[in-house]
Amino acid sequence: DGGITQSPKYLFRKEGQNVTLSCEQNLNHDAMYWYRQDPGQGLRLIYYSQIVNDFQKGDIAEGYSVSREKKESFPLTVTSAQKNPTAFYLCASSPRLAAYNEQFFGPGTRLTVL
Amino acid sequence: GQNIDQPTEMTATEGAIVQINCTYQTSGFNGLFWYQQHAGEAPTFLSYNVLDGLEEKGRFSSFLSRSKGYSYLLLKELQMKDSASYLCAVLGGSYIPTFGRGTSLIVHP
Numbered sequence: 001d002g003g004i005t006q007s008p009k010y011l012f013r014k015e016g017q018n019v020t021l022s023c024e025q026n027l028n029h030d031a032m033y034w035y036r037q038d039p040g041q042g043l044r045l046i047y048y049s050q051i052v053n054d055f056q057k058g059d060i061a062e063g064y065s066v067s068r069e070k071k072e073s074f075p076l077t078v079t080s081a082q083k084n085p086t087a088f089y090l091c092a093s094s095p096r097l098a099a100y101n102e103q104f105f106g107p108g109t110r111l112t113v114l
Numbered sequence: 115g116q117n118i119d120q121p122t123e124m125t126a127t128e129g130a131i132v133q134i135n136c137t138y139q140t141s142g143f144n145g146l147f148w149y150q151q152h153a154g155e156a157p158t159f160l161s162y163n164v165l166d167g168l169e170e171k172g173r174f175s176s177f178l179s180r181s182k183g184y185s186y187l188l189l190k191e192l193q194m195k196d197s198a199s200y201l202c203a204v205l206g207g208s209y210i211p212t213f214g215r216g217t218s219l220i221v222h223p
Contacts, residue, residue: 045210
């Protein structure tokens with residue numbers, strides 16, 4: 001079955017710690033994205049990647065970092081510099097950046113900072 | 115930049131019809147998406163419009179007017195399982211979707 005997976009589903013961390021969220025897809029998609037969703041808010045773009053070894057900042061990149069060493073994987077690190085990291089994080093992929101750019105979403109990771 | 119506006123919450127009765135509106139301002143336009151998101155789950159694709167007019171897909175239809183910067187999602191024969199958030203997303207000149215805040219639809223018996 002083709003799809004996009006995220007792990008873990010729930011994650012707790014102490015203030016001041018870095019944490020890495022996993023995102024893997026086997027859809028052979030070139031483009032991948034990370035979004036943050038807060039209650040009552042839409043999806044806000046953190047980072048996106050069009051191709052391996054390339055990624056671009058989104059609207060709220062401060063306090064986050066990513067890597068794209070493999071086509072299938074796009075991990076997101078939430079650093080201690082992110083002032084308000086508690087949120088629902090969604091990873092998505094699409095064939096490429098183009099018209100009819102339907103995105104496929106992973107199940108999400110809910111991060112809670114204690 | 116882009117600005118997308120949709121109502122925060124709507125309620126409707128099972129079996130009825132509901133229309134969820136989305137207005138947008140964007141620099142460059144390459145289409146508009148509607149996604150459905152149940153609480154705590156991933157958004158799932160409902161529709162895509164790039165030309166003016168109505169696209170029908172079963173109980174769901176989506177309409178676009180590019181000149182007015184306006185779209186709506188029409189849900190017919192509402193079912194309890196349609197209770198969810200509905201996200202409007204505009205594909206701008208960069209081909210990166212920008213999402214609205216979502217409309218929470220509550221369907222009651």
